[in-house]
Structure formats: structure tokens, C-alpha cells
Amino acid sequence: MSDKYILRSTAIAARVMGGEMIIMSAKDSTLFTLNGVAMLIWQAADGRTALSEIVKNKVCAEFDVDGDTAYRDAVEFTEALAQHGILQISEGPIPEPPAPPRAAP
Amino acid sequence: MFPQAVEDGTRFDPSQARVSYSVTLDIGGIPVSLRTTDQDFRRLLEDRYAGFVNVSAEPKYQFDVEIAPPRAVALDEDVRVTREGGGWQVERGDFQAGWDTASSKGWIRQTVNPYSADTLLRIVHSIGLASEGGFLLHAASAIRNGRAFLFVGVSGAGKTTLSRLAPPDVTLLSDEISYVRKEERGHRAFGTPFAGELGRGGENTSAPVARLFFLHQGPENRIEPMDAPEAARKLLRNILFLTRDEDLTQRVFHSAVEFAEAVPAQRLVFAPTARAWELLR
Numbered sequence: 001m002s003d004k005y006i007l008r009s010t011a012i013a014a015r016v017m018g019g020e021m022i023i024m025s026a027k028d029s030t031l032f033t034l035n036g037v038a039m040l041i042w043q044a045a046d047g048r049t050a051l052s053e054i055v056k057n058k059v060c061a062e063f064d065v066d067g068d069t070a071y072r073d074a075v076e077f078t079e080a081l082a083q084h085g086i087l088q089i090s091e092g093p094i095p096e097p098p099a100p101p102r103a104a105p
Numbered sequence: 106m107f108p109q110a111v112e113d114g115t116r117f118d119p120s121q122a123r124v125s126y127s128v129t130l131d132i133g134g135i136p137v138s139l140r141t142t143d144q145d146f147r148r149l150l151e152d153r154y155a156g157f158v159n160v161s162a163e164p165k166y167q168f169d170v171e172i173a174p175p176r177a178v179a180l181d182e183d184v185r186v187t188r189e190g191g192g193w194q195v196e197r198g199d200f201q202a203g204w205d206t207a208s209s210k211g212w213i214r215q216t217v218n219p220y221s222a223d224t225l226l227r228i229v230h231s232i233g234l235a236s237e238g239g240f241l242l243h244a245a246s247a248i249r250n251g252r253a254f255l256f257v258g259v260s261g262a263g264k265t266t267l268s269r270l271a272p273p274d275v276t277l278l279s280d281e282i283s284y285v286r287k288e289e290r291g292h293r294a295f296g297t298p299f300a301g302e303l304g305r306g307g308e309n310t311s312a313p314v315a316r317l318f319f320l321h322q323g324p325e326n327r328i329e330p331m332d333a334p335e336a337a338r339k340l341l342r343n344i345l346f347l348t349r350d351e352d353l354t355q356r357v358f359h360s361a362v363e364f365a366e367a368v369p370a371q372r373l374v375f376a377p378t379a380r381a382w383e384l385l386r
Binding site for chain 1: 332333334337338341342346349351352354355358359362365366
């Protein structure tokens, strides 16, 4: 099974509050709330670290969960976020895009 | 004395002379001037925004109003707001408008009606507030004992009902759209002329925001706790922001989260009687 690489979109706004993460898509203002496990995956989504490594080193290290089950759940979760355009998934490492110039208010 | 001729030698024609009227609307401490040559439109503005007209305020934004011939338009059409070059363009079936960010000067082309300029004002203020940590909110608001309370709710949640039930010592800021600005120490709520079913605008005054309530009508009056993440999510769903602009959307997000972290939020379950205000002191 090929591994996956994930990268957070820059077109979002996010903040950790009360142990959960609130994310808003800056494209369509859709809101998402991530729980503790989801937040670990999200924060590790740097485009360079394979999803299997993230699951092994972050999720399984933090929570008492079977590795295969955790990986399947992580794939499902990341695909759902990707459908909303706030996460990018690829079969290989994803280079980070250059930061866009900040527009004037 | 009238000049007899202008420099290029053409005769002055009094029939071509136009008087411009500037009506400056001071909402939230951000004056917006609308300049028109149409007396009917000027009167309409002065009547609709009575209490918010400030002849001595230095306008932060200035708009020239061009009155278009009357025509049938669909007022329920979505408004489109886009950033173009160094400014903003706004368009809906009943009007077009635009302004330059650097000069804060713009134009609006509309028929004589109260809704087009009203929508433009809301957009101008929401964009202006976004860059300074404030926002417009679908909420009623009121001042009691020098402190402002915000009552957030969708249509039918009870914003106007609660406003109607307010006792005489309560100053209403709005029954529909509340105005929040960030200050050095906390947040301040301002009155707005943007009315809901109450049919009249709020008082042109302000006070520090003390509490944020989310309205639910129920069989009895009670206040329930709400944690900051839930308050932030509900707040974000009720902020008036019509612009699909990534930078400003991110700013509004962070402003709302900061507000939810700073201002105590609760759920106000209320029966539609004046006794609900006994909980709000």
C-alpha cells in the first residue's frame, strides 16, 4: 500500500481553544472542529512527513490504539478534509507553496 | 456674486448648476459621507438615519451617489463584494458601488430607495472593522447600568422580542445588527441604525461589552453556561461578513476567537415576558 503525504492549506484560519482546534476555510467560511487526535494529525501535516509516520509517531504514541486501525481512520479523516480544500493529499512529498504577498486591508 | 463667464470663455448657465448635499452618517464612530444632488434621496437618508447624522464629523469614507432611473429589481439577490486593484467593488441588482482603499473615496449608483445605501453601509463598516479587530454581528444589543449585552440569534430566535420587552432603564443599541469594536482594553458595542422587525434603529451611543448571550426561546427564563470554543463557533456563524476575501476572512476569524476568549458567553433561555430582563443586570 502506498503511503500518503498531507499538507495544510494556507487559505485557512485556525486556533486551538479548550483542547480542540477550530478551523475556518478562508475560501468559503466553512467551520471545522478537530478533536485531540485529529489535531495531532493536522499539526503534523507538513507535506514532508508520511501519514504512516504521523500515525505511528504521534497518534499511536499518544493514544492506546491499534496502528492499522489508526491509519485507516487517519486516511478517512484526511480525505474528508481534502474534499473541503483545507488539506492537500499526495502520493509523494508536497513542497510548501511560497507565502503569498499580504494584501492591504 | 455669480461669475459671468468661466476661464474658457463659455457663459455660466444657471440651469446647469447643481447643489450637492452631503449627509454624514456617524455609525460606530466611523463617519461615512454620502453626497447627492437629489433632494428626495437626501431627505430619505436624513429620516432613515436620524440620530446618526453628524454634520460636524470628518468623514472617513466619502461616496458620491448617482441616482439611476427607477426600475424593477429583485432585492433578495445576493450581493457580490470583490477586491479589485486598490479598492472594492460591490454589486447587487439594485445598485453598484466601489471605493478606493487608499483615498477612502467611492461611488454608488442606485435608484431612490433606502435599501441600497443601507447594504453598502453595512459592507463598508464590516470591511473597515475587519482590519481593526471588530465586526458586525447578527445580534440585538443593549446597555444596562453602563454595560453592553449582546444577544446573538438567527431570525426567529427572539432578538426583536427581547428588545421589545426591555424595561425603561435599558438603552437599545439594535434589535438586529450589533456593532463591535476592539479597544485597548476589551471590546465596545455601538448603536446602529440597522433595524430588524422592531422597525427603528438603536441609540447612537456605546458601552463596554460585558456579556455575550445566545438566545433560545423556552418555557422559562434561565441562563446556562457555555464554553469559549462553542461560543466562538456560534459567534463565527453569526458575524455579518459578505466578502469572499481570504485575508479579511482570516482577520475576522481571529477577531471573533479573541472576542469569545475575552467576553463571558452564556445561553439565555427566555420565555417571551419582561421578566427575562430580571436576569440581565
